Amino acid sequence: MKVIFVASESVPHAKTGGLADVVGALPHSLANAGIDAQIILPRYKGLGGKKEWSAQLKMDGNHRVDYYRQDNFVFVDHPDFYRRDGLYGDSSGDFTDNCERFTFFCKAAMLAIEKESYDIVHCHDWQSGLVPLYMKIKPLKARSIFTIHNLGYQGKFSKDKFPILGVDRKHLSPAGLEFYGDISFLKAGIVYADSVTTVSPNYAREIQTPELGFGLDGVLRTRSQDLHGILNGIDYGQWNPGSDRLLYEQYTDFEGKQRNKTRLCSDHGLNPDKPLIGIVSRIAGQKGFDILLCTLDEIIKMGCNMIILGYGEESYHQKLLRLQDVYHGRLCVNIKFDNKLAHRIYAGSDFFLMPSKYEPCGLGQLISLRYGTVPIVRSTGGLADTVFEFDSNSSRGNGFLFAEYSGKALAKAVQTAYGVFKKSSIYRTLSENCMKYDFSWNESARKYVRLYTRLLST
Numbered sequence: 001m002k003v004i005f006v007a008s009e010s011v012p013h014a015k016t017g018g019l020a021d022v023v024g025a026l027p028h029s030l031a032n033a034g035i036d037a038q039i040i041l042p043r044y045k046g047l048g049g050k051k052e053w054s055a056q057l058k059m060d061g062n063h064r065v066d067y068y069r070q071d072n073f074v075f076v077d078h079p080d081f082y083r084r085d086g087l088y089g090d091s092s093g094d095f096t097d098n099c100e101r102f103t104f105f106c107k108a109a110m111l112a113i114e115k116e117s118y119d120i121v122h123c124h125d126w127q128s129g130l131v132p133l134y135m136k137i138k139p140l141k142a143r144s145i146f147t148i149h150n151l152g153y154q155g156k157f158s159k160d161k162f163p164i165l166g167v168d169r170k171h172l173s174p175a176g177l178e179f180y181g182d183i184s185f186l187k188a189g190i191v192y193a194d195s196v197t198t199v200s201p202n203y204a205r206e207i208q209t210p211e212l213g214f215g216l217d218g219v220l221r222t223r224s225q226d227l228h229g230i231l232n233g234i235d236y237g238q239w240n241p242g243s244d245r246l247l248y249e250q251y252t253d254f255e256g257k258q259r260n261k262t263r264l265c266s267d268h269g270l271n272p273d274k275p276l277i278g279i280v281s282r283i284a285g286q287k288g289f290d291i292l293l294c295t296l297d298e299i300i301k302m303g304c305n306m307i308i309l310g311y312g313e314e315s316y317h318q319k320l321l322r323l324q325d326v327y328h329g330r331l332c333v334n335i336k337f338d339n340k341l342a343h344r345i346y347a348g349s350d351f352f353l354m355p356s357k358y359e360p361c362g363l364g365q366l367i368s369l370r371y372g373t374v375p376i377v378r379s380t381g382g383l384a385d386t387v388f389e390f391d392s393n394s395s396r397g398n399g400f401l402f403a404e405y406s407g408k409a410l411a412k413a414v415q416t417a418y419g420v421f422k423k424s425s426i427y428r429t430l431s432e433n434c435m436k437y438d439f440s441w442n443e444s445a446r447k448y449v450r451l452y453t454r455l456l457s458t
Helices: 018-032 098-115 130-137 159-165 185-192 201-206 217-222 254-267 289-301 314-326 339-348 364-370 381-386 407-421 424-436 441-456
Strands: 002-006 036-042 050-058 062-070 073-077 120-124 143-148 156-158 182-184 195-198 227-229 276-280 305-310 331-335 351-354 374-378 400-402
Touching: 002 018, 002 098, 018 036, 018 120, 018 441, 036 098, 050 098, 062 098, 073 098, 098 130, 098 159, 120 130, 120 441, 130 143, 130 185, 143 185, 143 441, 156 159, 156 185, 159 182, 182 185, 185 217, 195 201, 195 441, 201 227, 201 381, 254 276, 254 339, 254 424, 276 339, 289 305, 289 314, 289 407, 305 339, 314 331, 339 364, 351 364, 351 407, 364 374, 364 381, 364 424, 374 381, 374 407, 374 424, 400 407, 407 424
Parallel strands: 002 036, 002 120, 036 073, 120 143, 143 195, 195 227, 276 305, 276 351, 305 331, 351 374, 374 400
Antiparallel strands: 050 062, 062 073, 156 182
């Protein structure tokens, strides 16, 4: 079986978030199952590869497109669109020509798909959403799958841009890609793909509700028979405390984890005898920083220390930095991207906090479990699929959850976790339990193979 992933980012070549981790890791697990999986990306600034062929692409005139290959990657090269410092925008905001940039990418991907003989075209998020539409207009033997990684990012543009797409106006309708007077690339993927997936079973249910459907819940309900929630995994080759070269010390047991905590606390002026809560996250409202700020005083005063790493919304940056001044030696805030520090926080923290308003899958809790760091999460999306309330009597479970989106509920969950931490032998059992969970890509890959096979048989 031959599969091509169509995506706007993938490790190790281009990354802004979890999408890149998924697109980069899943093909490796598919390859272990005998699937020939390739990935097509824009050839962003700094990417290499060997040029293989060129073509002319029609979009407001003729444009040259060059195709480069590196390992299992195909890069679409068009310097005017992709040789920029950002993938989707810069410090002033999104690029104003993103509609043109990703229409071009989808059309260029189609040329590559037509040239090769693929069985499955697996598209990811709005940037690839036009490909299933183009595949319906020019039927191919390949079947299409569209994966929603985050329904909140929809690729919405003015309907004045519609002619750029190069399709019949019949598709500019509520039954097509029209969305409240605009056009939506994400909706195009949902409507026209042969099958739709998202990144956890619980999120597949949530996005069919008005609360988390972002205006597309009705469309998704009409496709409920073709909508599948398949949980993301993580790459245990990259995230493995026993071989992680970015840690202070590699470890496979609780004692080694504690030595990492001691070093992390020493480097950041924190007391290693107190429970340490770690956060590695985009700093934004969606990630729960509004309710965290409401209760951070209470969390610190109950006896916890906290270390935060991330970058995002400036208003939250300023509030967190002011609180760091207030709680010097108890709260450490790092407003930046720092991969080494991220690994050390996962390894050296006692608890990992994810109070998200919504979370399609979440990778942070999966990584923290691998490192024996106990997750404290809001029960939403993939967090609810992977974190199970710990019962100190039976020693079952792997973390702590809260349902209500409020500072009060968050504080109560932290208080419960702190109570377990004070019972050192029970906390140790919990930490060791966490390390035993397997959220590698293997099971997820098997589910995708079954879906691919089923599609090809219909």
